[in-house]
Amino acid sequence: MDDDILIIDDDEQVHDSAIQSWKVLIVDDESEVHRITKVTLSQFRFDGKSITFLHAYSASEARDILKQETDIALVLLDVVMETDDAGLQVVRYIREQLGNQSVRIVLRTGQPGQAPEDDVVESYDINDYKDKTELTSQKLRTLIRASLRSYRDICSLQRNKRGLEKVIQASKGIFEKTALDTFVEGALEQLTALLELEDTTIYNIKHAYELKNTELEMLHSTASDKTETDDLQQHPILQLAIKDKTNIYQESEVVIYCKNPRHNLIFHIEGTQQLSEVDTHLLNLFTENIVVALENIRLNEVIEDNQKEIMYRLGEVVESRSKESGSHVKRVANYTALLARLNGMDNEQVETLKQASPLHDIGKVGIPDAVLNKPAKLDAGEWTIMQTHAKLGYDMLYDSDIPLLQTGAAIAMYHHEKWDGTGYPNGLRGEDIPIEGRLTALADVFDALGSRRCYKEPWGIDSIMELINSESGKHFDPKLVQILNENLDLFLEIKQKYVD
Amino acid sequence: MDDDILIIDDDEQVHDSAIQSWKVLIVDDESEVHRITKVTLSQFRFDGKSITFLHAYSASEARDILKQETDIALVLLDVVMETDDAGLQVVRYIREQLGNQSVRIVLRTGQPGQAPEDDVVESYDINDYKDKTELTSQKLRTLIRASLRSYRDICSLQRNKRGLEKVIQASKGIFEKTALDTFVEGALEQLTALLELEDTTIYNIKHAYELKNTELEMLHSTASDKTETDDLQQHPILQLAIKDKTNIYQESEVVIYCKNPRHNLIFHIEGTQQLSEVDTHLLNLFTENIVVALENIRLNEVIEDNQKEIMYRLGEVVESRSKESGSHVKRVANYTALLARLNGMDNEQVETLKQASPLHDIGKVGIPDAVLNKPAKLDAGEWTIMQTHAKLGYDMLYDSDIPLLQTGAAIAMYHHEKWDGTGYPNGLRGEDIPIEGRLTALADVFDALGSRRCYKEPWGIDSIMELINSESGKHFDPKLVQILNENLDLFLEIKQKYVD
Incomplete structure (x- = not known):
């Protein structure tokens, strides 16, 4: 396994348009805190993206927003609001009720005496604890940057984990197929599911071909327009995959190439968004499994062909008399x-x-x-x-x-x-x-x-x-x-x- | 997929004996900083484990230690040592040369002018930036706790990711098998590999049985002692798996149960360490694939049996004359x-x-x-x-x-x-x-x-x-x-x- 795939530097993330901006939720009953935070960070950018602020003025408002918005990166959380521990209850709500482990939580308290720091940091799954007084604009910027970085890395790991789980599911799906036609249809579905890890990405043009001699024969397609389909066969990316006998990932297009002594399958998927390194890693993993499954199907076909021929021979031997x-x-x-x-x-x-x-x-x-x-x-x-x-x-x-x-x-x-x-x-x-x-x-x-x-x-x-x-x-x-x-x-x- | 598996509370981690204590590396050219840090945190515990300190007094010493010790949780890193940016070079070394994304890095600088905070936090993949003056013992404890929590969560995600990658590898391994005997041997190997995610865990007693009527027939074993093997068949955990037709995870023992209309396979593995929730999740995922692979083998066997019988009939029909x-x-x-x-x-x-x-x-x-x-x-x-x-x-x-x-x-x-x-x-x-x-x-x-x-x-x-x-x-x-x-x-x- 190539662990390099997880090394994500800031430059690369610029292309990750799945996140348009970083969502930061300010939870505080003083509107002045909201205003100052927003002003201080108005020019702030991380990974080329700015911040979108969400505002809650009580713990109950915070809960509503957190329930709706599942991609909040950071919560700047006041402790004392409706009650002395309203903010702490929000922490429990996030981690335990919502099961959200990725969002970063920073407590900002004006009354440190109400919530002894050691106890709070030990008992609640928070990521930092600040007195409001110590948060200069410099310190606020550092805090936000470190928190977003941490959020980004955790999301990347979680996305990777979801991707691997999808590969496992997808592989199970294709290994359950024993006939070529259902296998091809299943593989195309699973490939698409694998590529749709991000909700914002839609892969909607999908074809599967079998290469016979030098001709591409369409096995399965989800394209509605037949003319378009015919043109696609001449697509340079397909010709490249055939020539190099390998997968091709190019901008928002994917060609998966699988070969065994009997079959030469080519899956072509066009999407709306550039593939990430994680995507190509997962697709390569999945392709390995497609190849194994295709080989199993080939072996089945050989055995079944044998059986058919043996039955014919049996009949012919009898008829020969x-x-x-x-x-x-x-x-x-x-x-x-x-x-x-x-x-x-x-x-x-x-x-x-x-x-x-x-x-x-x-x-x-x-x-x-x-x-x-x-x-x-x-x-x-x-x-x-x-x-x-x-x-x-x-x-x-x-x-x-x-x-x-x-x-x-x-x-x-x-x-x-x-x-x-x-x-x-x-x-x-x-x-x-x-x-x-x-x-x-x-x-x-x-x-x-x-x-x-x-x-x-x-x-x-x-x-x-x-x-x-x-x-x-x-x-x-x-x-x-x-x-x-x-x-x-x-x-x-x-x-x-x-x-x- | 069950995402609950990733919700790890502090209690549960107490059992994770894979980490005996948290390694924190102090990098500073002033020995007084080492001493104070150590004294301040002498009573500190996180997840029931104390801290083991490693000490480096220069960037080059830090590099040597970091290269050796791959499970350091946190580096408290001075900036100005051999050179004005010696600490910053260590950050690059950790992230880029060593490819270590999990260790948390906190810069502690005594000369903030040397390294303008915004530039440093933006350009270097660090997790916090502190003036030495602001690090009271309270703030130090908060910093350490938040950093270790973050390290623990990242390690857990990474371990999960490695586990999932192993499931993918392992599944590929078993789907390549088309005969029962090589499949059984392969599945046992892959199960063990999956359980040996932590280097400290060793699973060394492994058996595979086929249940025929009510008798367990040994298919494969790595046990050296035959007497022990005989006794194991009467093991209550095996009887329980057979009775409930399900996997059993009990302390450091695993029984994987797989059934189809032709085969009733039971894998029994004994290790040295309690299974974590992540382990059982991965094993359940892998078991699903074992079942699919076993079904494919059964279908192959049926086709081959058919072929054999057809050949006999063909011969018999001829001989009948x-x-x-x-x-x-x-x-x-x-x-x-x-x-x-x-x-x-x-x-x-x-x-x-x-x-x-x-x-x-x-x-x-x-x-x-x-x-x-x-x-x-x-x-x-x-x-x-x-x-x-x-x-x-x-x-x-x-x-x-x-x-x-x-x-x-x-x-x-x-x-x-x-x-x-x-x-x-x-x-x-x-x-x-x-x-x-x-x-x-x-x-x-x-x-x-x-x-x-x-x-x-x-x-x-x-x-x-x-x-x-x-x-x-x-x-x-x-x-x-x-x-x-x-x-x-x-x-x-x-x-x-x-x-x-």
Whole structure:
């Protein structure tokens, strides 16, 4: 960790426009004290900023102001007002009720006898104790300067602490994401939250890109104007980050660059205010965590890709015996997923169905070559054997604890049931047929009709749809047939993509 | 975030034994000033601690002391010593050279004319400026008390900041772990680092357990004494954490409790010093991250378990055609992994081989029933067909980008090669046969001999080993045969576990 980040010299603070001026609260029941203090300090400046005075003439007025104004730097506090210890009660109110540890408190008393100095300084969390008589204008200036300096340093430490706590929160937020899209959205939100430590700063233009070859692809944006978005991609700061493969902090703009062997993410945030050194330190810390989280997501993606491919291979190995093409399982998987999505199923269900779909004919492994590959119509006995593949597939998978294989078992069992109850193995009817079976039945037949088989040539799309429509409510779930008709172009895109 | 954690009252600080007394450095070329200051403050206590004085009689002595002693709370600093501005140079040295922002600096000058107050207070990062004449013993006590209070608050903020930075580091450390064992070890290390914020605290007894049913299983320990370890499991604080399912902080002991649907982890750390509120706050923050990281590990484990099971199913489906038992692929996978591990391969290689092993006979899907299931010796033509299963299996897998399936392709291709060059399909010899093939060849034959097949009864272990030893250097890699002989009991354990 770089502790230099906390070394703040006066020059640097000039740029910290978060504080426009220093708020000093004068609490005294004599208006002359207010007047003299104000006159004495009228030309005073610290860190290039002047003082804004707030005035309270009693402890109760002081309490009201302190409750409202949370960024008061210094309270010059009379002791004896409504009561002999009214000022001391204000000290307790500030530290204990308001929990404000940063504001500096200087007691100014005209009657030192009322409040013995040692007792007061020991018992109350104040930062200085002065007799009004000793406060020459020179001493007042020194007091104010030392107090503001102390306030500034404490605020800086507290801001740093809040920033670090935000980094911890933000990191937790992104490590909870396991998919790229939610991760990107979350990271952008957390980055912005991190930058909005000061209420006066607003970061309102945010984009996340993925760099693919040399093209920036927009992953997420909060910009309302699309034209503006397009222009931003040519922004020199983005090009610089890509070239140097590093974060760029420039005036009020931030580009966060994160790379791993699979992803090249770039977050671009534009704000209204120059970044401080503390901001960039926190952003660098957070970027390290983004990189770790992104690597975890990559590893997840690799494992999931592997699983998908293994499932396809499993399906293909089985199909290879019936001499069906390798692309059949991929097309059926994609048709099934598309039907499921258009039918309103959620992403997880769709993904599970897609991955499990290649298992629909796994039971064919148990069907003899003579039946499976007979280049003519099966006789009644052969047909009975052929039908056993549904239950055989189910038996191979149903006892698994894995939802994916359980879905596979259901698909294997029910993909030859028919809506009108004339299917096999159980002759189920209508919605008694599990949705996994109804979806795969339509996807499988839609693909089989369009493919070359040992017993037939591929059909044209018109003939396919004619048959399928005529079987709506007989073989197929009519709702799914309707979905297929209404979105035929999407299904034909899949057919095109996974051509044999 | 709970900001209350920073509200530190004087009572609480009494327990903070990290600071034994407050170090105050007096820098003055008049020894009388040293003497009077010391006498005046001899009875002084702040937060229950007295003052330890350090004495420097010149700026150069002051620099030496300040360089050595990094925990000085306050410097009472004369201005005119070796030179007219010797004291001012010390201020620059402290803030700029040493980068020490926490020590409070009070200038005490006897010749105010030498250093005009406004200029000095503005230009130097000091915390107060006093004429020696105005410092009565009352004013000195007030000054010291206010300065120590300010020092204490700044130290507390800085310690908090360091703690938060450690939480960030520690979290990054654990999120980089993707396996349970390295995660547990890492979390224990990071927890200890987090607790060792104060150099005076040493946490030296550390254990990590997994709660399985009602039993605590030790996952990791740094305790040297095993007996002590056993006793600790009955420790009431562990029982309390388990009962309440929460972290427990008790005197100098910490129990961190993390739970998800698969894991129930308990970290137990014993130290030498009572935990502060800041410590428990940081530990709670870190615990939240441990829980998120542990959940990520669980999700990984689920995906990997799924992958393993899918690979087994894939193997089993294929074997089901040759009527081999479902346990054959599991036994061969475990024999292969054990041989690989004993042969010195690393964990990742062993795991890949284990998962890919079920694919060794995947090419048999392409072998006709008549050949595959012939209950008699194959004739020459049939044997030629049978042998194609090695290359067929390879062809099904070799074009995958997934290392797991590439390993599967190699296993399928080479598991019928023989050490003396008489195997198939390529007649490779000795170490020209890829290790995947040599390992699976031995594992497959070891299992086949011990199993019932359509053409033979299972053999006893003595006959199996007699044949295998006679084939050492002919069919099998002699080094692997030696490993099998030397560790036969481990292989028989697997045979026992995955009995048909």
